[in-house]
Amino acid sequence: MKKQNIIEVIKKYKDSFDPKRIPQKYITETEASIGLKFSAEFKEYLKTFGIAAVNGHELTGISKSKRLNVVDVTISERGYNPSIPMDWYVVEQANIDGIVIWQNKKGEIFQTIPRADPIKLCDSLAEYIEM
Template sequence: MDILAALKKQPLFKSYIAGSADDITKAEEKLKLSFSAEYKQYLLKFGFATYDGHEITGICKAKRLNVVDVTLSERSITPDVPADWYVIEQLNIDGIVIWQSTTGEIFQTTPNTKHKKICDSLADYICM
């Protein structure tokens, strides 16, 4: 299932104004990486999205949901994450953070534990 269909199927799904291709490029430059094709597809359609208690980062003015702001903040407190990861979601439970690699895989970090792969794609994560 693609990311857009996966999100639209979720309970209480809401999306917000999408950014432009230029906004995406600027965000990638600030983070010094390239977003996965799947995340770019998401960003071109939705500025950020929420569903059933989840808030997926995006490109927006809200610092707590802006992928650049959240990723830079989390990198400063979780320095062992690879440089090609960016934050998809801060769960705000026990310090759990969900990341996506530039290849599209989804990982979870928790303080004082080794990071672990939890899904092959953002669509898979959304459908968990």
Template sequence: MKGDFAETIRALPDFYPANGASVEDIKSAEQKLGLTFSSEYREYLEAFGDASANGHELTGISESIRINVVSVTEAERLRNPGVPTNLYVVEQARVDRIAIWQDEHGAIFQTMPGSKPEKVCESLSEYIAS
């Protein structure tokens, strides 16, 4: 349901949003990565652009390459060449070089360098609330 993820993240402690991203910027990011974002991630991008909450610093449409979904995903693809190209990074955990990925259906996966993606959650909402 539209608005669910935005409400979930907005209600978390230490919520710090940026400004929402335009539909054009979101489509451009998808084209650069050669994939489609999940509806949940698109909702998040439109509402906030990027944000942090509950100890998570999520990627997004940002001028900062450190949290820009395109630059972070491209860098993680180099570290993890076996990761399917339909996944994009939603968070770099900053511990053991763990990357958190999402697919176009919303499922969340985790990798460490050289490892195969392991499914850890059904959605970004579930992941961010954990």
């Protein structure tokens, strides 16, 4: 199956937030502040949208809102999920039964729930949005 482009996937939904482009400088600073590298796909998403709600998913990003800021949410969730690899970051808090969606620098998407091992859901954020 052809890998989907995150920008094209988000743009085809009408519920997306208005784009707030993020300069590369801020993306690099954000990565440094939580000690990891984002996937190329997540960086492209941040550069183009900054943050988005799409197809029923409220994605983290670079935002003043602590509830949606990838740094604040990732740091908080690491406290609840200490076994999560340090190169994973939160892309969505479902706010249902403690479900959290994570991405690694390769772009793979994982789901965690309390007291269970992470489950790999798919290979990209674009694929996750389309689920």
